[in-house]
Amino acid sequence: MNAEPVVRVHELSKSYNQGRVQAVRGVSLDVSPGAFLALAGPSGSGKTTLLNLIGALDVPDEGEVTVAGGRLAELSEKQRTRLRRQRIGFVFQQFNLVPVLTAAENVSLPLEILPGTTRESRRRAAVEMLQRVGLEGLGDRLPSQLSGGQQQRVAVARALVKNPPLVLADEPTANLDGATGIALIDLMNRMRTDQDVSFVFASHDPRVLDRVDTVVEMVDGCIRQ
Amino acid sequence: MTAFRLALRNLRRNKRRTVFTTSGLTIGLIVMIFAYGMLDGMEEQALANTIRFESAHLRAFPAGYLDNEFMRDLDDLIPHAEQLRDSLAAEFEARATVRLHIQGQLISGREEAFVDIIGVDPERDRTVYDVLGSLSQGSSFGGEDGVLVGRKLAKDMGFAVGDRVTLFARSAPGALNSRRLPVLGLIATGNPLIDGHAVFLTLSDARAFALVEHEANEIALLFGGRGRAETVARRVRARGGSFDWQTWREAAAGFLEIVKLRRIVFGFIVALLALIAAVAVSNTMIMAVHERTMEIGALRALGFERSLIGRLFLFEGIAIGVIAGVIAVVLGGLLVTWFNHAGISLAAYEDMDIGIPMSEALYPALRWTNPVAAFVFGVLVTALASWHAARRAQKGEVVRALREGML
Numbered sequence: 001m002n003a004e005p006v007v008r009v010h011e012l013s014k015s016y017n018q019g020r021v022q023a024v025r026g027v028s029l030d031v032s033p034g035a036f037l038a039l040a041g042p043s044g045s046g047k048t049t050l051l052n053l054i055g056a057l058d059v060p061d062e063g064e065v066t067v068a069g070g071r072l073a074e075l076s077e078k079q080r081t082r083l084r085r086q087r088i089g090f091v092f093q094q095f096n097l098v099p100v101l102t103a104a105e106n107v108s109l110p111l112e113i114l115p116g117t118t119r120e121s122r123r124r125a126a127v128e129m130l131q132r133v134g135l136e137g138l139g140d141r142l143p144s145q146l147s148g149g150q151q152q153r154v155a156v157a158r159a160l161v162k163n164p165p166l167v168l169a170d171e172p173t174a175n176l177d178g179a180t181g182i183a184l185i186d187l188m189n190r191m192r193t194d195q196d197v198s199f200v201f202a203s204h205d206p207r208v209l210d211r212v213d214t215v216v217e218m219v220d221g222c223i224r225q
Numbered sequence: 226m227t228a229f230r231l232a233l234r235n236l237r238r239n240k241r242r243t244v245f246t247t248s249g250l251t252i253g254l255i256v257m258i259f260a261y262g263m264l265d266g267m268e269e270q271a272l273a274n275t276i277r278f279e280s281a282h283l284r285a286f287p288a289g290y291l292d293n294e295f296m297r298d299l300d301d302l303i304p305h306a307e308q309l310r311d312s313l314a315a316e317f318e319a320r321a322t323v324r325l326h327i328q329g330q331l332i333s334g335r336e337e338a339f340v341d342i343i344g345v346d347p348e349r350d351r352t353v354y355d356v357l358g359s360l361s362q363g364s365s366f367g368g369e370d371g372v373l374v375g376r377k378l379a380k381d382m383g384f385a386v387g388d389r390v391t392l393f394a395r396s397a398p399g400a401l402n403s404r405r406l407p408v409l410g411l412i413a414t415g416n417p418l419i420d421g422h423a424v425f426l427t428l429s430d431a432r433a434f435a436l437v438e439h440e441a442n443e444i445a446l447l448f449g450g451r452g453r454a455e456t457v458a459r460r461v462r463a464r465g466g467s468f469d470w471q472t473w474r475e476a477a478a479g480f481l482e483i484v485k486l487r488r489i490v491f492g493f494i495v496a497l498l499a500l501i502a503a504v505a506v507s508n509t510m511i512m513a514v515h516e517r518t519m520e521i522g523a524l525r526a527l528g529f530e531r532s533l534i535g536r537l538f539l540f541e542g543i544a545i546g547v548i549a550g551v552i553a554v555v556l557g558g559l560l561v562t563w564f565n566h567a568g569i570s571l572a573a574y575e576d577m578d579i580g581i582p583m584s585e586a587l588y589p590a591l592r593w594t595n596p597v598a599a600f601v602f603g604v605l606v607t608a609l610a611s612w613h614a615a616r617r618a619q620k621g622e623v624v625r626a627l628r629e630g631m632l
Binding site for chain 1: 522
């Protein structure tokens, strides 16, 4: 039985500086539901650009991306924003939590812009999510009162709280020490199983690459076969 | 709700900058509330002063009297003035009095000055004007002959209560007449026309001095409220007749122009304040946008619409305006209330003619419209100033914001 891929990338290309920098060249890739996949490669290999294209943060010059059944090329900017809001979770290298919101408020933030949620349902979801990432009782703390590892766990909780089919994580362990990074990847792996969500990482961290199911190696904007 | 809550929280990020910007705006708004309170107070007091000491609500003069401000002889007078006074008072349910103005000279020693010699019926005059109740020294008319003189005039000419002065004027038949009388008292009204140029004597003395019997050249009416003056003036003017009519508003036209001019000048100052406040708020908000570029990128990645990002910064700026407005309304209101009771002494400027009839203290007016206007003004200025930053925040690409921290 072959399930429909969560992400389908076909002959994707993207360049910057009026074509002088070819970041991604003719890449094709499928991401299955429940995948735990890493785009690996040195800096400048195009993995973050590919992640951004999959995440509807950027538009390709050529080729096509389909996410959760939606062809991004056919979506307007508003529709792409809505897709991100509803179907894609993001984890960033710098955590990018909102510093003036508590951990629980950060986690519930994506739900606040989703229709049909109530304050109580958002609060409950945030508390539950924080519990699942091992931050029970820390919901009232501001990001500045948490360690780097804890902040990244909050970011993971924020990415997963809306139950997206896809989470994209750009160098999520780059600012974490060894043990914390490993613990974070293990946590995401557990969440992948619990929530039936696909994770796509852009990373060159061996701790990540050792723990994912699939490593897609990129060099000079292309996937190494 | 999200944008509003985030906006309020974000104000706490750079507390010093928020406090600095808010304080600047608050001070500007307080100045605005207080200054407009002063202007309103000045206008109210000057109008009240004019009515109490100079114009009553409506006055009748002989035809042509008002056209010759500097050459008023006694050729044209109102005959049987008391009869007309009583009939007007009865018809319009007004208090009324008769006065006789004689242009003449006051001589004291070597000093002399052109003055308005005003004959008043003390009993009746008190029901319309407050002049006779504004003695600063001496006493009013009793049994003895004498004059009441404006305090500034006495000071300028160097005489005091008890001194004798000479009045010199042309009588109704045209002959020059003079009379030497003691100064009974000095009058201080804050009205430059009275304090610096008026000499009062009783109506009977004035008539004897001018060699007239029942004539006068002013009948003053005071109604239940000053709003009635215009209606009555329209009615009596429609009848025609040989009178010049002047309402309190027409009498006050000169200083109302001055007040209007002051308002225009102050309007420019307010515009300048608005510009400074707008630049400060705009600068604060643009700095906030620059500092939070990566955060803006992250929020956009999470699915925040561009417009919602813009609203975050717009609300943040408006919140500064609201906070400053509320503080300014409270502090400015308290300040105006305090001075409305205590008054601002103008005693040091009593010799200065500022062109506006004022008493010895200025009381800023308590009007709810001024704080409300200042509040709305503050919010509008901050909204306009933040709009530019909000537009900037919602522009730009997510990837660039996340990668380079630039919009």
